Amino acid sequence: MTTSPAPQAPRFPAPGHAAPAHAPAEVHAHHGPQSFWTRYVFSTDHKTIAKQYLFTAAFMSIFAVGWSMLIRLQLAYPHNTWPILSSLFPGLYQDGVLLPERYLSLTTMHGTVMVFFVISLALVSGFGNFIIPLQVGAHDMAYPFLNALSYWTIVPACLLMMVSFFVPDGAASAGWTAYPPLSALAEAGSGLGQTIWLLAMAPFIASFTMGGLNFVATILNMRTRGMSLMRMPLTIWTLFYASVLGILTFPALTAAAIMLLLDRLGGTSFFLPAGLIVSGQVLPHQGGTPLLFQHLFWFLGHPEVYVLALPAIGIAFDVLAAFGRRPSFGYRNTVWSILAVSALGMIAWGHHMFTSGMNPYLGEYFSIVTVLITLPFSVIAINLVASLWRAEIRLHTPMLFALGLIAAIGVGGLGGLWLGTATSDMYLQDSYFVVGHFHFMIGVVTGFGIFAGTYYWFPKMFGRMMNETLGRVHFWLTTLGTFAAFMGMHFLGMGGYLRRIYDPTTYRYAQHQPLNVFISYALLLAALGQVLFAVNLFWSLFRGKRAGANPWDATTLEWTTESPAGHNNWETLPTVSRGPYEYRTDNAPAGFHPQGEVEAAG
Amino acid sequence: MEHVTSYRTYWVLWVVLLLLTVIMLVTEAAGLPRLVTVGVILLAMTVKVVTIGAWYMHLRYERLSLILSVVLGTFATAGALYFLLIPDGLAMHRLAQ
Amino acid sequence: MTSAVLSPAEQPRADWGGGVSPFGVSWQKLMMWFFLVTDALLFAGFLVSYAFVRLAAETWPKQTDVFPMVKIAAMTFILITSSATMATAVGAAHRKDLRRAMIFVLLTAIGGALFLAGQVTEWATLIAEGARLTQNPWGPPPFAAFFFMMTGFHGTHVLIGVILLGIVTVRLARGKATGHGVEIAGLYWHFVDVVWCFIFPLFYLL
Numbered sequence: 001m002t003t004s005p006a007p008q009a010p011r012f013p014a015p016g017h018a019a020p021a022h023a024p025a026e027v028h029a030h031h032g033p034q035s036f037w038t039r040y041v042f043s044t045d046h047k048t049i050a051k052q053y054l055f056t057a058a059f060m061s062i063f064a065v066g067w068s069m070l071i072r073l074q075l076a077y078p079h080n081t082w083p084i085l086s087s088l089f090p091g092l093y094q095d096g097v098l099l100p101e102r103y104l105s106l107t108t109m110h111g112t113v114m115v116f117f118v119i120s121l122a123l124v125s126g127f128g129n130f131i132i133p134l135q136v137g138a139h140d141m142a143y144p145f146l147n148a149l150s151y152w153t154i155v156p157a158c159l160l161m162m163v164s165f166f167v168p169d170g171a172a173s174a175g176w177t178a179y180p181p182l183s184a185l186a187e188a189g190s191g192l193g194q195t196i197w198l199l200a201m202a203p204f205i206a207s208f209t210m211g212g213l214n215f216v217a218t219i220l221n222m223r224t225r226g227m228s229l230m231r232m233p234l235t236i237w238t239l240f241y242a243s244v245l246g247i248l249t250f251p252a253l254t255a256a257a258i259m260l261l262l263d264r265l266g267g268t269s270f271f272l273p274a275g276l277i278v279s280g281q282v283l284p285h286q287g288g289t290p291l292l293f294q295h296l297f298w299f300l301g302h303p304e305v306y307v308l309a310l311p312a313i314g315i316a317f318d319v320l321a322a323f324g325r326r327p328s329f330g331y332r333n334t335v336w337s338i339l340a341v342s343a344l345g346m347i348a349w350g351h352h353m354f355t356s357g358m359n360p361y362l363g364e365y366f367s368i369v370t371v372l373i374t375l376p377f378s379v380i381a382i383n384l385v386a387s388l389w390r391a392e393i394r395l396h397t398p399m400l401f402a403l404g405l406i407a408a409i410g411v412g413g414l415g416g417l418w419l420g421t422a423t424s425d426m427y428l429q430d431s432y433f434v435v436g437h438f439h440f441m442i443g444v445v446t447g448f449g450i451f452a453g454t455y456y457w458f459p460k461m462f463g464r465m466m467n468e469t470l471g472r473v474h475f476w477l478t479t480l481g482t483f484a485a486f487m488g489m490h491f492l493g494m495g496g497y498l499r500r501i502y503d504p505t506t507y508r509y510a511q512h513q514p515l516n517v518f519i520s521y522a523l524l525l526a527a528l529g530q531v532l533f534a535v536n537l538f539w540s541l542f543r544g545k546r547a548g549a550n551p552w553d554a555t556t557l558e559w560t561t562e563s564p565a566g567h568n569n570w571e572t573l574p575t576v577s578r579g580p581y582e583y584r585t586d587n588a589p590a591g592f593h594p595q596g597e598v599e600a601a602g
Numbered sequence: 603m604e605h606v607t608s609y610r611t612y613w614v615l616w617v618v619l620l621l622l623t624v625i626m627l628v629t630e631a632a633g634l635p636r637l638v639t640v641g642v643i644l645l646a647m648t649v650k651v652v653t654i655g656a657w658y659m660h661l662r663y664e665r666l667s668l669i670l671s672v673v674l675g676t677f678a679t680a681g682a683l684y685f686l687l688i689p690d691g692l693a694m695h696r697l698a699q
Numbered sequence: 700m701t702s703a704v705l706s707p708a709e710q711p712r713a714d715w716g717g718g719v720s721p722f723g724v725s726w727q728k729l730m731m732w733f734f735l736v737t738d739a740l741l742f743a744g745f746l747v748s749y750a751f752v753r754l755a756a757e758t759w760p761k762q763t764d765v766f767p768m769v770k771i772a773a774m775t776f777i778l779i780t781s782s783a784t785m786a787t788a789v790g791a792a793h794r795k796d797l798r799r800a801m802i803f804v805l806l807t808a809i810g811g812a813l814f815l816a817g818q819v820t821e822w823a824t825l826i827a828e829g830a831r832l833t834q835n836p837w838g839p840p841p842f843a844a845f846f847f848m849m850t851g852f853h854g855t856h857v858l859i860g861v862i863l864l865g866i867v868t869v870r871l872a873r874g875k876a877t878g879h880g881v882e883i884a885g886l887y888w889h890f891v892d893v894v895w896c897f898i899f900p901l902f903y904l905l
Contacts, residue, residue, distance in 0.1 A: 137717075142726040209737055213730050221726040225718030247737045248679045255744025259848070267833040268844040270748065284833070287841040289694055292751050295687050296744060347682050359693040362686065576717060606794065609787055616783035623775050623899075627768065630904045640905055647900045651893055658786045659889045660882070667714075668722040668732065675736045680743035687747055691754030698757050 042152075044144035047565060049151050050130030051461060054454075056151075057122035058534075060158060064113040065527055067106045074098045076520035078503045091170060100502045101189065104173035107500055109161070111176030112197065115304070116204055117158055119446045123311045124246075125150070125211050127453050128239045130461065132215055134558035135233050137224025137576065137596060139568045142217040150210035153203045160200035164193040172197035175500065177297055180271035180290045184263040187278040198261045205250050205257075212243040212250075219243075224557075224596070226576035230335070231595070233556045233580040234328060237335055238314030241342040245303040249346065256296035263288075294356050298349035306345045308442045310338060312449020313409070316384060316402040318580075319452050322554040323399035324391030325591070327581040330383040337383075340376035344369055354422045355429045363422045370420035374413075381409050392584070396552070397471030401452035404479050405445055411483070412440030415490060430500075433493025439486045451478070451533070459551045463564040464544030470536040474529050481526025485519045492516070550594075556580055557596045607657065615657055622646045622653075731883045735890045738856075742894050745852065746901060749845045760837035762903050767824070774817040775899050778857075781810030782892040785864075785885045792871070792881035800881060801871035807888060808864035811857050818854045822847070849898055856891050863887060 043049060070092070073082070081096030092102045129147065133140055141147045164171040169191025174183035178197065182188050219232070219240045232240075259270040267285075271293045274286035321328045328334070350358060350366030384406050393399065415437035418424045428434060451474075458466045497510050504516055550559040558565070560574050574596035582593040629642045656662040661669055715721045722729060753759055788803035825846070829836040835843035867884045870876035 143730060146730075209734075213733050213737075216733055217726045217730045220722070221720045221729055223717035225716075227717035228713065229715050231717075244675075247733060248675060248740060251737050251740035252683060252744045254741050255748060258852075259748065262832065262844065262848060266844075268848075269833075269840055270752070270844060285840075287756060287839040288752060289755060291690055291694070292687070292748055295683075295690065295751075296748065299683055346679065347686065350686070359689040362689050365686075607786075607790060609790055612783050612786040612790065616780065619779045619783075620776060623772065623779065626900055626904060627772055630763070631768075643900045643904055647896060650896045654782060654889055654893050654896065658782055658892075659886055665714075665723050668724060668729075671722075672732050672736055675733075676739045676743070679740055680747070683743060683747045684750065687751050688754065691751040694751075694755035695757070698755065 042148060044140070044148045045567060046129045046133050046141045046144065046147060047461070049147055050126050050128075052151050053121050053126035053129060053154075056154065056158060057118050057126055058537075060113055060121070061118040061530075063162070064110050064118055065530065067110040067113075068523065069527060070098065071103070071106050071110065072520035072523050074103055074502070075504050076517045078505055091165065098502075101173055102170055103502045104175075104500065105165070105171040105193065108172050108175050108197075109165070112172070113161060115176060115308070115442065116201070117154075117161065119308050119442065119450070120208065121154065122450045123446055123453075124239065124242055124307060125154075125208070127235075127311065127315065127450075127457070128211070128215055128243070130457065131235055131453075131558065132218050132239060133222070134460070134561070134565060134569060135236050135556055136219060136222060137227055137557050137570070137574050138218060138222035139570070139573070141214050142222055143214055146210050147214050150207040150214070153207035153210070157200045157203040157207065160196055160203075164196040164200070167192040167196065169193055177294075177301065178260065179297075180260060180263065180293050181276055184260055184271055185276070185278060185283070186264070187281070187283065190264075195261070195264055198257050198264070201253075201257055205254050208246055209250055212246040215239060215243040216247065224573045224576060226596070227557075228576075230332065231576055231579050233314075233595075234317035234331070234334060234338075235311065235314040237338055238310040241338050242307040242310050245307050245342055245346065249300045249303040252296045253300035256293055256300075260293065291353075291356060291358065294353050295349075298352045299346075301352060302349035303342070303345050305438075305442055306342055308446045310342070312405060312446045312452075313338075313380060313384070315449045315453045315456070316405045317387065318554075318556065319398045319402040319456055320384065320387040320391075321581040321583060322456075322552050323394045323396060323402070324388055325394065325583045326387070326389075326391045327579070327583060328383070329386035329389065330379070331579070331581065333379055334383045337376035337379040341373055341380065344373045344376070348373060348420075351420050351422075351425065354425045367420065367422040371417070373420075374417065377413060381406070381413060384409070396455070397466065397468060397475060398452045398456035398552075400472065400475040401448045401455065404475065405448040405452065407479075407483075408440050408444035408448060411487065412437055412445060415440065428493055430498055431493035432489045432497045432499055435499050436486045436489030436493060439482070439489065444482050444486065447478070447482075451475075454537075456552070457558070458540065458544075459547030459563045460558055461564055462541055462544075463547055464540055465547050465551060466540040466544060467536050470532055470539075474532045474536065477529030477532065478526050481522045481524075481529060485522040485526065488515055488519045488522070492519075553590065553592060555582055555592050555595050560594055560596055607660075611657065615653055619650055619653060622650050725879065727879070727883055728886070731886050735886065738890065739894070742849075742852070742897065745845075745849050746897060749849065749902065752841045752845070756839050756841065758838050760835070760839075760842055765825075765837050766821070766903055768903075770817060770821065771899070771903055774814050774821075775895065777810050777814050777817070778892050778895050781807045781814070782889055784810065785888045789878070789882045789885040792876065793878040795878070797871050797874060797876070800876075801868055804864050804868050804871060804881065804884075808861050808868065811861040811864065811888075811891075815854060815857055815861065818850060818857075822850070846902070849902060853891070853894055853898055856894065860888050860891050 040048060070085075082093065083096040085098075086093040086096045092098060092106070129141065132138075171193040172178065172183070172190065174190050174194060178194070183190050183194050219236060223232070259268070262268045263270055263272060269285040269288040271290050272283070272285035272288045273290070276283040276285060317328050317334065348366060348369040350362055351370045354363050354366075415433065419428055419434060419437055455466050455471055458464070492512050492515055495510065495512050496507075497504065497512060504510055505513060547563045549562050551563070552559070557574055557576070561570050576596040578593055578595050580595055582588075582595070584591060585593055626643050626646045629639055629646075632639075634642075655673075661672070714723075720726070720729070724732075784803045784806040788800045788807060791797075791800040791803060825843075830843040830846070832844050832847055834840055863884055867876055867881060871881070
């Protein structure tokens with residue numbers, strides 16, 4: 001094939017604009033910064049920032065998983081006492097018994113930290129930062145400094161969240177959704193922890209917005225020559241839509257959070273109706289309504305689900321193609337379906353509010369739109385499965401996780417039908433069916449996306465392979481544990497078992513305690529699997545097998561640079577002349593065509 | 603080539619914007635039927651926003667793709683939020699009475 | 700499709716084909732535009748919440764009884780004028796007329812400061828009349844709360860804009876600023892004006 005050294009195109013031959021003086025390609029010298037601080041800590045290199053995000057997310061996940069273990073312990077053995085836990089966590093336990101209000105703190109913080117500080121950070125910010133410039137063929141993100149700033153904005157947010165456990169009245173306990181009036185009224189039991197929760201969300205939103213702007217600008221403006229939109233790998237597409245959704249919907253949460261903060265601190269009544277009575281006292285608030293908060297919250301909250309799930313699905317598409325050795329099935333259909341899912345996902349939030357006293361006509365509308373999402377989402381799911389059709393599967397760990405992700409989408413997606421329809425949701429609302437469902441969609445699907453991505457790109461990040469055997473054991477422990485637990489939760493919910501109940505034996509109809517015990521042990525198994533993952537991670541960092549530039553024989557651009565990728569990714573940017581998944585082509589000697597060829601320098 | 607608008611255009615538009623504001627104020631004070639007042643003021647508001655966006659912010663000289671991304675992104679999202687919250691606001695109003 | 704692979708040089712250069720900006724703008728300008736989209740949606744969130752609460756309310760004060768309309772009109776005029784001076788400054792910066800650009804950016808900043816001064820005195824008057832976040836002498840409390848929140852947030856944006864314009868003035872005086880940079884600062888300033896174009900009729904008039 002002919003690769004004539006094309007003259008390097010000016011980056012912005014835009015009408016009338018002289019190329020901006022500080023285009024990032026020129027910001028970086030050809031060798032990276034040398035001192036420890038600029039290289040590893042205050043780096044503006046997208047790969048370093050990505051690793052910072054990923055390790056921060058891993059660090060936060062230790063706490064989030066730990067809290068879930070305490071929750072499961074309480075749910076499995078609500079009447080036992082654990083003196084040792086009293087001495088370990090004096091704020092949470094008293095005389096070996098978990099305090100009921102701290103149980104609510106645990107569920108709140110588990111949800112908040114998992115959604116915003118583990119999955120968002122790892123999947124969107126972490127992998128997004130790492131993979132976007134590498135897969136679109138750019139030297140770095142559009143605005144590297146803003147990128148570093150967005151990471152350093154997230155650090156105080158994480159710290160604030162953790163600190164809230166140590167203030168009087170403990171951490172926020174109004175649920176990750178922070179519904180008023182509970183979250184707005186100190187009289188109703190939400191103390192300083194709730195204020196800190198809101199203050200910690202502010203830098204998170206700022207950081208995520210900065211990151212999202214950078215992602216969108218990079219994906220649109222910084223693609224290398226020949227990387228047309230329909231040649232972008234699906235990871236890039238999903239990250240693009242996730243960023244757009246974030247940019248468009250996070251402001252509503254910002255507005256809601258500001259108003260909630262004013263309700264808490266300024267005594268306003270944005271979300272507080274007249275006639276609230278707390279401990280026999282009529283409160284002076286009047287004129288607001290909690291329904292407004294629910295609308296604003298879920299206007300973000302529902303798209304946030306797609307922000308989290310779509311990148312995981314994108315990673316799965318990349319992994320399925322690379323390890324199935326065949327082009328991703330229905331690439332164009334997938335791209336348009338992701339667009340349809342994102343667009344419909346923005347106007348379907350009301351299915352979280354069917355029992356909120358919402359106008360019933362609205363409920364009908366939201367039901368219909370929610371069920372409509374099934375159409376494009378089924379296309380995506382079918383394309384995932386069909387990507388296995390006549391595949392020559394290489395069953396490495398990333399592939400295992402991608403396959404597990406398909407299964408989880410199947411289970412979670414079917415549960416979604418029940419919850420998206422107003423009639424059946426009336427019964428299932430706030431039950432463990434919901435808990436099981438969203439743990440499949442934004443727990444297992446996203447988690448498996450993160451694991452698939454980690455095993456897949458680890459060689460590109462650190463130049464070493466992760467251990468296969470440990471990886472497989474990790475996969476099976478995680479899959480068995482989570483599927484058993486979250487499927488069990490669906491049955492609990494069908495039995496009428498409600499979420500956020502401190503003592504599951506409170507209600508006479510709830511006679512499923514053995515199932516609760518089973519779920520707890522299943523999740524313990526899954527958590528132990530994560531210990532193996534941590535061991536594998538650190539062992540492979542130092543002892544893993546050295547990886548070549550393209551250890552998986554994959555086609556996308558990131559595999560054309562060395563492992564680990566150097567400071568500027570490429571000396572000369574690669575040029576793209578093909579689609580992202582040209583595996584198993586007849587005339588290719590290696591059996592596949594890499595998407596881009598690196599031009600000869602010069 | 604970047605379109606360079608003449609200074610004169612900006613100041614002609616400035617007069618237009620001021621006039622539109624005066625129209626708004628006069629309409630509000632004139633005590634016309636509510637529907638007319640609302641219609642005129644919203645129309646004047648739209649014209650003002652379009653004028654500022656198109657000429658002052660140079661949007662009319664940008665490519666259609668950028669115009670659509672910005673305008674649709676903002677107004678479709680805000681519109682979705684507005685039209686899906688309003689039925690509940692009205693329902694709350696009926697409840698209050 | 701794999702048999703005839705064009706060499707990179709032979710490939711057609713489409714707007715969206717990579718290697719060029721599909722919108723024909725630099726990433727700085729693109730990022731500013733998208734930032735304005737998300738910032739606009741924050742105000743949209745406030746305005747929609749205001750619409751919601753106002754619709755749900757039984758009564759709402761008549762704004763002309765509350766606000767000194769002449770003053771609000773004067774503030775609106777000032778802000779619109781500052782947008783016009785900003786547009787002139789951007790035009791001048793593009794013509795490499797840095798002196799004129801500097802003068803007009805400075806005028807814009809002064810306009811913004813005047814607007815802020817008007818806003819501060821308006822707050823002071825209303826607070827003196829008994830308006831608080833929690834109470835409102837003219838009717839339902841959310842009226843005052845929305846007033847302070849929306850004008851407060853808009854005022855903060857104006858303040859940030861004035862600071863930004865101050866920096867641009869200094870850069871212009873030192874001959875450092877480019878037409879492109881002034882234009883991006885201008886986008887932000889016009890955006891602040893656009894937000895006021897929504898708040899003024901929707902909150903003060905209707």
